[in-house]
Amino acid sequence: MKTLIIGPSWVGDMLMSQSLYRHLKQAQPEREIDVLAPDWCRPVLARMPEINNSIAMPVGHGSLQWGVRKEIGRELSQQSYEQAFVLPNSLKSALIPWFAKIPMRTGWRGEMRYGLLNDIRPLDKEAFPLMVQRYVALAYPPEQAALQKEQILFPQLEVKAEEQAKAIDQFSLQNQKSIAFCPGAEFGPAKRWPDYHYAKLAQMLIADGYSIWLFGSQKDRAACAQIIDQLSDHEKDQCYNLAGETSLPQAIDLIAACKLAVSNDSGLMHIAAAVGTPLVALYGPTSPGFTPPLSAKAEIIRLIEGFHKIRKGDADQGYHQSLIDISPEMAYSTAEKWLGDE
The missing domain is CATH 3.40.50.2000 (Glycogen Phosphorylase B;)
Known part of the structure; x- marks a missing residue:
């Protein structure tokens, strides 16, 4: 399965998102994972063996730039992605997978994302107190209970x-x-x-x-x-x-x-x-x-x-x-x- 991740904007958050990638690969070793990320996060992605490609996100954090996002989505529509995971909770972060017409678009219910996401999860913050739990939970069916911290595959960067x-x-x-x-x-x-x-x-x-x-x-x-x-x-x-x-x-x-x-x-x-x-x-x-x-x-x-x-x-x-x-x-x-x- 070819998968697109809309990654977080900060290095620390991007590191924690590696736990999601590790769980996805554990369940489906053949899964190909690409991550759309700002340039300052891409060196971290280069040290994650689970990632196939990191794709530069030219739109700044907090900026809408509808036309730019639409053009990125058009380009990514040629990549035959089967699923997208949208990790930020904003409406604008869900636009590119929608523009790219990716069949399954998974993420937590955020600000008015109905339609943009079609695998939308209601977030129980008490059940998922840790950010890493929220990332990892997206890899599993909605009805599955949250993994405890000790059950999660922690981030593990390659050192050369x-x-x-x-x-x-x-x-x-x-x-x-x-x-x-x-x-x-x-x-x-x-x-x-x-x-x-x-x-x-x-x-x-x-x-x-x-x-x-x-x-x-x-x-x-x-x-x-x-x-x-x-x-x-x-x-x-x-x-x-x-x-x-x-x-x-x-x-x-x-x-x-x-x-x-x-x-x-x-x-x-x-x-x-x-x-x-x-x-x-x-x-x-x-x-x-x-x-x-x-x-x-x-x-x-x-x-x-x-x-x-x-x-x-x-x-x-x-x-x-x-x-x-x-x-x-x-x-x-x-x-x-x-x-x-x-």
């Missing part, structure tokens, strides 16, 4: 040893005892663990003989530099600010080379989980009850309950108090669980 070695060499890294820090967050400081906490944790880990590799996009580079600036000259020699320097495939390979990752709730946190790197995940106002790291090697630290929709922190520098309250000592103690045998 040759490319990993090239990246280590390109950035003059030492691969013996490295730890990944991922201090960035899409919506700013309110979702970030404070830079001074990262700096203190770096000092503790460097004293144990580890080097620190800091990852993120170009806009995270200043935050990573803030962490390094608080260290002694000796400690700075053991830190590498890779934010904005690596490609996404390089970040995947390098995080996979690390003994441990320490991260806020972010796309890179989900990457660390998907490559099997032991993970200390630091949560504040966002909730791991919806999008937790999907890994048996992940340990979550969170000191508050519930979901808090917030874009601005309530303390100096925009940090959220719930993240300030997670001390470096707490993170270090959790890290020791994974590093104790080193």
Whole structure:
């Protein structure tokens, strides 16, 4: 069966959608899966062995562009897709499979999608509390009960040893005892663990003989530099600010080379989980009850309950108090669980 997926717009969500692809392939190994995705997500799709092709989505997130979507649908109508899965819940995300005249168009009931989807599922949020459960459930008949978290095939990205070695060499890294820090967050400081906490944790880990590799996009580079600036000259020699320097495939390979990752709730946190790197995940106002790291090697630290929709922190520098309250000592103690045998 040839299948088209209308993928999510964010890297973390795209990673979680791999669980759907794994379940589809488990049920039908011969199924061909193509994913329509924005360019920034396609390097992640290239590391998913279940994907046949990733197709560039030229329409920006939140933009309708009816004519462009209609033209994409016309082009895709030549591909003989038998089924489409629409993962976003918006009306516009369901337009392309409809324009492409794909016979079965599956997705959750969203904003006025009757007709656009003909295999439309009513969503019981209590029965499917996790985003990954909602993705995976689309692979099965509507009457089937939600899979529990432990029954789900977690995301599992391919790591390319040759490319990993090239990246280590390109950035003059030492691969013996490295730890990944991922201090960035899409919506700013309110979702970030404070830079001074990262700096203190770096000092503790460097004293144990580890080097620190800091990852993120170009806009995270200043935050990573803030962490390094608080260290002694000796400690700075053991830190590498890779934010904005690596490609996404390089970040995947390098995080996979690390003994441990320490991260806020972010796309890179989900990457660390998907490559099997032991993970200390630091949560504040966002909730791991919806999008937790999907890994048996992940340990979550969170000191508050519930979901808090917030874009601005309530303390100096925009940090959220719930993240300030997670001390470096707490993170270090959790890290020791994974590093104790080193």
